[in-house]
Amino acid sequence: MSSTSSKCQEGITxxxxxxxLEAGQLSVPTDNKLLDTLAECLSTFVNIFALEDEEKALSSPSTLETVLKSIFDNENEVFVMEDSLLLVEGLSDQExxxxxxxxxxxxxxxxQHLSLSGATMTPSALERELEIFSEGDERHEMLEKVEASRFLTACYDKKDLGVYLMKIVEDEDEEEDITPENHNHNLVTSWSATKQTINTDSDEWDSSRPCKNMGLPWGFTILALN
Known part of the structure; x- marks a missing residue:
């Protein structure tokens, strides 16, 4: 495993x-906001990679939002970025x-992309590299693979999940260790949802960005914001 890959694995772990993790089910603790927890994760990656960043582009308060916007589609990022109770309470544990x-x-x-690019880290360079990542097929494929992962419904070892996520990062043919036969779980769950319309007149909704090619995650129901 290369140095860059090792750092990716360390950050994921x-x-x-x-x-x-309890009784084979992973969950995100609700005592902290999801956005706050992700801020801690971003700080972990920044410290592990220790990229040359004299202008502190990666330490800017706005970096978390910029990075998350490069990862998620417009329709989904609202669930990560917004603090609205209507949105938060509408999410299941699996979502x-x-x-x-x-x-x-x-x-x-x-x-991984920033490290391999060799670019001198500045706010403009960061924005450029994130835009390249955002428009790439690998991002869309990652979202789909994670969304379809059976680890969302059954996990018995975080290490196995970490290895699985790293295979997605490396774009390898991933095979999950958990199988329905081994653990007697129905790991493929069918989800259905009625999609409603978010009030696009809301000041908090950014309609200026081009919509990327991905719909809502399974099970999401958009609640109208009045």
């Missing part, structure tokens, strides 16, 4: 430490977990 794992895996891919 450290981030998974924020998850609770929160999916968003968390997508964010962490995306961060690993972002820092």
């Amino acid at each position: 450290a981030s998974l430490g924020y998850l609770a 929160r977990l999916s968003l968390f794992l997508q964010a962490v895996t995306g961060m690993a891919m972002v820092f």
Whole structure:
């Protein structure tokens, strides 16, 4: 494993430490906001990679939002970025977990991209590299793979999950260790949801950004904000 890959794995492993694991089910603790937990994860990746960053582009208060916007599609980022109780209470434990794992895996891919680019880190360079990542197919494929992962419904070892996420980062053919036969779980769950419309007149909704090609995560129901 290369030095960059080792750092990605270290960041993923450290981030998974924020998850609770009980009776084969992972969950994101609700005592902290998801955004606050992801801020800690981003700080972990920044410290592990220790990229040359004289202008402190990666330490800027706005960096978390910029990174998350490069990872998620417009339709989904609102669930990570907004503090609205209507949105937060509308998420199931599995949906929160999916968003968390997508964010962490995306961060690993972002820092891998930044490390391999060799670019001198400045705010403009960071913005440019994130835009390249955001428009790439690998980002979309990562979101789909995490969303479809059986680890969302059954996990017995965080280490296995970390290895699985790292395979997604490396774009390897991943095979999950957990199988329905081994653990007698129905790990493939069918989700359905009625999609409603978010009030696009809300000052908090950013409609200026181009919409990327991905719909809502499974199970999400958009609540109208009046």
